[in-house]
């Protein structure tokens with residue numbers, strides 16, 4: 358088992374990673390709780406809920422709530438249902454929520470914890486590759502029909518317990534999705550890691566390689582959120598690929614593209630815009646070929662560019678309704694740049710035509 362400690366100016370918590378640690382969750386809790394609510398989705402529930410529950414003794418009050426799997430569950434409706442469950446189960450201020458699942462469960466369960474009785478403790482138990490990103494750093498949220506993660510807060514967990522063995526049951530699509538965020542982290546912070554990832558074939562990845570990649574990703578994420586917990590500066594770089602990515606997820610309907618699929622396309626676009634703004638050469642072609650070889654969906658039909666741009670303007674980084682994109686001056690040299698609407702429209706139009714052609 359490995360342990361990484363996150364220390365921000367206000368919080369400190371541990372991330373534990375290892376095989377089969379889900380069976381011993383109780384050992385990782387920082388204190389005794391009056392009751393526990395495990396939140397998972399209907400896929401993860403069938404796979405891992407009993408293992409996690411088995412960690413607690415029969416005389417402890419352990420409840421569970423199950424939400425439908427998928428992005429459309431990150432909604433005000435599901436959030437309200439979770440609050441209803443928590444009240445009915447009698448959770449008090451000494452209770453704990455456990456978010457057992459991918460980023461959807463992590464984000465909504467964390468947001469439920471951050472607001473239940475004005476805030477109770479929660480731990481993240483990520484079960485997807487992508488959730489190496491979502492479980493660290495304390496961004497919790499639900500979606501609005503008009504935008505991703507529009508309702509949320511910064512609310513760090515008291516621990517992250519990452520049983521990497523659970524990743525063995527992920528589908529190929531979810532493996533792809535998770536790697537999009539690892540590559541994002543490599544682009545902004547670690548060139549050697551980027552090249553390692555570009556030489557990885559996702560369909561033949563070993564559990565050991567995967568664990569190494571996850572640890573690299575977590576280290577990058579940890580060092581950024583430790584220095585800028587509330588995204589006043591460098592944390593914005595973790596949004597590389599998300600300005601378009603989030604707009605695509607919203608416009609296509611939540612769950613049509615996975616978050617990672619949308620971020621992969623958003624990252625390609627951010628590389629193109631970076632090349633145009635900084636007249637530099639970035640590894641666009643290398644990344645594009647890698648995405649293609651690993652079967653990422655790159656064709657976007659019937660997109661309304663005006664609507665996409667409108668959504669990019671309501672992104673959380675926007676200032677005075679002007680799109681702010683994370684761009685790269687060079688690989689591992691991110692910066693935030695305001696992009697003019699007309700330039701953006703033209704670049705997006707060319708980019709989308711190029712994707713359709715290939």
Ligand SMILES: NC(=O)c1ccc[n+]([C@@H]2O[C@H](COP(=O)([O-])OP(=O)(O)OC[C@H]3O[C@@H](n4cnc5c(N)ncnc54)[C@H](O)[C@@H]3O)[C@@H](O)[C@H]2O)c1
Nearest residue numbers: 400426427459460461484485487490491496523526527616
């Ligand atoms: N808070 C943050 O900092 C942050 C960072 C990145 C992403 N996110 C959010 O995370 C969400 C995406 O997370 P995700 O990709 O994990 O999606 P997800 O939670 O929907 O999980 C993807 C799918 O995999 C299934 N699944 C989960 N674990 C499994 C397992 N071990 N075996 C088999 N199937 C499993 C789920 O049921 C689901 O169908 C998005 O809402 C995104 O906005 C948040």
Ligand SMILES: O=C(O)C(=O)C[C@@H](O)[C@H](O)[C@H](O)COP(=O)(O)O
Nearest residue numbers: 490494496505506592595596599673
């Ligand atoms: O941790 C962060 O900060 C990130 O931006 C990580 C992203 O991968 C993640 O998708 C995040 O939820 C996006 O945040 P948002 O503020 O743009 O909603």
Ligand SMILES: [Zn+2]
Nearest residue numbers: 538599616620
């Ligand atoms: Zn993301």
